[in-house]
């Protein structure tokens with residue numbers, strides 16, 4: 001994952017790009033670089049995080065430029081491998097996120113033509129290919145270049161020969177255009193643009209964007225101009241700042257009560273005893289639903305797993321859950337399934353692939369996402385926004401709880417449509433839901449106790465999470481978060497399964513976190529905890 005930004009406007013580009021890179025640092029930061037044109041192309045690159053780039057950069061002037069923060073895939077972490085990558089005469093600069101699958105073939109072709117490579121990256125071929133095709137027309141050179149590329153890319157390019165233009169191209173890697181007044185921007189993620197504009201256009205696969213100071217033109221891969229919708233992002237630039245927290249993940253954990261409140265606003269009415277969504281979703285839900293398929297990756301998949309329990313308890317509709325990466329290739333074709341994809345970003349490749357497969361099969365599709373205008377919202381028949389605010393911490397926290405809330409609301413809505421929930425039960429559930437943000441806040445007030453517990457287990461090398469019912473997928477998610485953030489080996493188990501093998505891994509040094517809530521299997525959970533203590 002790399003971060004990309006481009007600026008073309010009236011301001012000095014350097015501080016805009018450096019600020020954008022700071023906001024994109026969460027995408028990776030083993031090295032970074034910036035290229036600015038002021039008659040001549042000026043480039044500076046640095047190994048390390050963005051602050052090292054900022055400390056070492058000379059002051060470049062110029063109102064057009066690009067920047068990149070790298071997380072190495074092809075080639076070591078070196079200044080030469082950092083982006084921008086350049087052509088031999090150092091007149092063209094490109095930044096790239098993605099992987100070019102046919103790069104060896106293209107590199108051989110370019111080497112036979114005499115091009116000499118400086119870096120070990122797959123991205124450098126893009127600068128040389130543009131150079132090869134660049135006779136008079138920058139746009140034409142980019143179009144010819146992207147037709148040769150196979151793989152995933154978000155590319156932003158500038159050229160000294162056309163010093164007023166940025167060109168961006170995308171295939172399977174997100175790029176968003178920010179529309180300003182007398183200034184336009186392009187970035188891999190919205191937070192990098194928010195300081196300057198909240199009007200955005202999302203590029204689709206195969207599209208390129210010609211970004212001038214006063215205009216933005218989108219073309220398809222054949223070079224034909226396209227009209228695209230401009231979306232208004234409701235996020236504020238303050239949403240993308242740490243607000244006094246030491247890091248974004250902690251901030252986002254503490255934003256859960258607010259995110260849940262936002263998710264409920266306008267969707268539940270205790271007085272009317274209703275759950276309601278916008279008309280497109282309402283129409284989808286009015287159709288008879290025989291079966292539901294929930295698909296996602298990672299944390300979003302665990303939200304789906306919890307969703308399965310919720311749907312099946314409330315509606316009696318059979319629910320299948322699939323990892324998107326498996327569904328794409330192995331799912332049986334079931335056109336009568338109602339497919340709900342869950343993806344915070346709306347850009348996860350496997351989830352997009354699975355959504356496209358479901359649509360091709362003839363399924364009705366709904367996506368639950370946090371990002372308005374993201375690719376998933378444009379593939380699915382309808383979308384439901386979690387309204388959690390931007391997720392910058394990378395590890396999903398507030399977006400996970402918001403996804404579960406959305407699945408719960410959908411389950412309640414379908415149950416109410418199908419009358420598998422009584423009006424009184426719905427009423428009481430809605431009252432409880434209204435209390436949810438406050439209750440989450442109470443848990444977050446226990447920070448000191450949580451810190452002590454975390455400290456006690458921080459030196460463990462292995463850890464178990466256990467739960468039953470909806471707490472089983474919650475245990476899986478807990479284990480994922482521990483692995484991802486603490487680098488401690490962790491496993492989630494259904495509590496009743498420990499005796500079928502995993503006990504072998506338990507030692508007195510293995511912390512076991514049991515999620516035991518007052519539900520119908522609370523006693524069974526206590527018995528499971530007893531078994532563990534006995535061992």
Ligand code: F6R
Nearest residue numbers: 298299300343344345348395396
């Ligand atoms: C883990 C995490 C990931 C994402 C997964 C799917 O903390 O954040 O597992 O849940 O990569 O991402 P989205 O939801 O954007 O499709």
